[in-house]
Amino acid sequence: MSIQYLVKKAHENAVNKGWYEEPRSFGDVIALTHAELSEALEDYRNGYGLKEIYYEGQKPCGIPIELADYGYSTSAAMSELTWKQLLLKRWLTTSPGHTSTAAR
Template sequence: MDLDRIKERLAERQARRGWLDEEEAEMLQLIALTESRQKKTIGYLQDLAHQNAINKGWYEEPRTFGEMIALMHSELSEALEEHRNDRGFREIYYEGEKPCGIPIELADTVIRICDTCGHLGIDLEAAIREKMTYNATRPQRHGGKKL
């Protein structure tokens, strides 16, 4: 979900209720702060995902690295289940207000990765750039494996 859509939903909630709760107000402040960046980078998404997880209470109890990896894996498994249920690769559908489908589950995977990297202090964008630079130097179908 892009920032404009999040802001739109928060505005709808505020119009409907006449107020925003503390977490919604914090999210609106975070959006305003991060919109001041000129480029919407991976680092920006990492900061946004991690702050949202903090705001939603996901760090009130400590998590192990294994738990964080398992949660990432679970999102990929949910994407596979969508495929097994004959959902299209670009299909997004809704259960109430909740978006579902392969693109959403893949997005959830990226969000979990961004959150974890934010929590652990990993500069994901720098790591991706470094790995992509290295990958560009590798031979065609390096490793000789079928998959």
């Protein structure tokens, strides 16, 4: 099973669950990704192991699940930007002779 397959399945699941029905603000996206990390920390504080998966009904839970959710939500947020924009901004802000105002 490849990572590409898993990403595709995760995306299909998010679409089916309504993740993309309404646009989300940048603040909403940041809050949602932070919430996944907070849930992982809560599981850790509750004594769950780093590789332990448990179920609440049919919903899988645990640190690995929350970190996977974080990874997905982060990649979904990144998909809003193009790599070209990111690389150009990075180049403009780190190349000699370019000022930080050029990247704005």
